[in-house]
Amino acid sequence: MAESESSPRATKTMTTTVTDLVDLRRRLTEWLTARTGGPAEVGELSRPGATGLSSVSLLFDAAWTRDGERVQAGLVARVPPDLDAFPVFPAYDLQRQYDVISAVAAHTDVPVPQVHWHETSAEVLGSPFLVMDRIAGRIPVDNPPYVFGGWLAEATPDEQRTLQDATVRLLAGIHGLPDVRQRLPLLAAEAGSDPLRRLVDDQRAYYEWTRAEDGLRIPVIEDAFAWLEEHWPDEPGEAVLCWGDARPGNVIYDGFRPVAVLDWEMCVLGPREVDLAWMVFLHRFFQDIAEMFDAPGLPGFFRPSEVVAVYQEASGHTVRDLDFYLVYAAVRHAVIMSRIKRRMIHFGEDTVPPTPDEYVLFHNLLRGMLDGRADWMRQ
Numbered sequence: 339m340a341e342s343e344s345s346p347r348a349t350k351t352m353t354t355t356v357t358d359l360v361d362l363r364r365r366l367t368e369w370l371t372a373r374t375g376g377p378a379e380v381g382e383l384s385r386p387g388a389t390g391l392s393s394v395s396l397l398f399d400a401a402w403t404r405d406g407e408r409v410q411a412g413l414v415a416r417v418p419p420d421l422d423a424f425p426v427f428p429a430y431d432l433q434r435q436y437d438v439i440s441a442v443a444a445h446t447d448v449p450v451p452q453v454h455w456h457e458t459s460a461e462v463l464g465s466p467f468l469v470m471d472r473i474a475g476r477i478p479v480d481n482p483p484y485v486f487g488g489w490l491a492e493a494t495p496d497e498q499r500t501l502q503d504a505t506v507r508l509l510a511g512i513h514g515l516p517d518v519r520q521r522l523p524l525l526a527a528e529a530g531s532d533p534l535r536r537l538v539d540d541q542r543a544y545y546e547w548t549r550a551e552d553g554l555r556i557p558v559i560e561d562a563f564a565w566l567e568e569h570w571p572d573e574p575g576e577a578v579l580c581w582g583d584a585r586p587g588n589v590i591y592d593g594f595r596p597v598a599v600l601d602w603e604m605c606v607l608g609p610r611e612v613d614l615a616w617m618v619f620l621h622r623f624f625q626d627i628a629e630m631f632d633a634p635g636l637p638g639f640f641r642p643s644e645v646v647a648v649y650q651e652a653s654g655h656t657v658r659d660l661d662f663y664l665v666y667a668a669v670r671h672a673v674i675m676s677r678i679k680r681r682m683i684h685f686g687e688d689t690v691p692p693t694p695d696e697y698v699l700f701h702n703l704l705r706g707m708l709d710g711r712a713d714w715m716r717q
Contacts (some may be wrong), residue, residue, distance in 0.1 A: 359385065362396065366463075368639060373455060373457075375592060378400065383398045393416050393603065395419065398415070400657075413471065414471075415463070418440060424685070427544075427677075433524075434603075438579070438602050439470075441521045442515060442599075445521065446515055449597050456468050473597055473598040475591050476591055478584075483627060483628070484587075485621075485627070503648045505596060507652045510655075513613070533574070534609055537608050538566060538666065559673060561705075562694065562708060569662050571662055578608070581605060585620045610649075615666065618641075618667075621636070622639035626703045643717060660715075
């Protein structure tokens with residue numbers, strides 16, 4: 339978790355569970371003392387104002403004894419969200435994250451925070467949690483998106499390109515994890531013999547989960563699923579470790595150099611293009627918001643052709659069927675956004691929109707992709 343140098347991340351309140359940080363500090367101190375077998379100290383806890391809807395992050399300094407020596411470190415505890423608080427996702431698997439971060443740390447050069455402990459019991463904080471190093475640096479903000487201002491928007495074109503290319507090369511490193519099925523058997527079992535089919539089917543199941551209570555069908559999402567079936571790749575290619583939420587907002591940077599990859603909740607085994615397309619599409623989503631507000635944004639950032647060229651050079655892999663994976667990325671994000679919209683309505687933070695498609699903020703962008711009116715996909 340970064341000690342962010344950027345501006346506040348939220349302009350609209352998202353409801354999350356309120357927790358007594360004083361009591362948590364006491365419980366963490368008792369837990370760390372027992373875990374390390376000696377006296378431990380936990381400093382004041384803080385909870386960033388916007389830690390995402392898929393997890394809760396608690397920041398603190400701690401001291402403990404290891405091999406007879408006193409150790410001090412800045413730490414972050416990653417805690418699953420309260421599944422009673424209208425969750426965005428149906429499940430949250432810390433073991434999955436622990437296994438993946440550990441494998442990436444041990445067998446690649448990709449920078450990840452050191453994970454010190456995985457507590458599987460819910461007795462301490464009310465749910466299992468991970469404790470890892472807190473990494474100093476800065477992160478491009480998501481809300482309001484970095485396209486509206488801040489250190490990345492104010493950087494020079496060369497600095498922006500340096501960050502872009504370094505972030506794309508991270509993907510080549512992640513995808514290069516060797517013997518991935520042997521090292522990550524849980525993900526391998528989920529992927530089965532046809533990982534792309536499993537991924538799309540899982541997204542359909544997630545869509546059905548999001549609409550289980552209100553029964554609402556969203557035409558643009560269902561049309562996008564139909565489009566995917568009609569444009570299925572002939573050869574999806576080998577399955578690699580996919581980060582799942584591949585974007586600059588999940589990277590800590592020192593200057594414009596990545597120093598830690600965060601947020602592995604969505605990791606899967608799948609074609610490389612899954613991550614590439616997600617990275618390209620998420621920027622296009624932010625850029626589309628900027629253009630809706632007549633802001634310049636960063637139109638030259640994460641252009642598909644440039645991302646593909648850097649990735650191919652770094653990985654030796656020829657990127658195929660990117661249009662398919664861009665639509666798949668858009669479908670994934672559309673389902674998430676529709677759930678977030680429902681969540682905000684549930685908590686009185688938004689109102690029911692006039693049409694079902696408007697549960698997806700970027701429904702016009704997605705419709706243009708399906709109708710072949712998205713020239714940016716080929717830039």
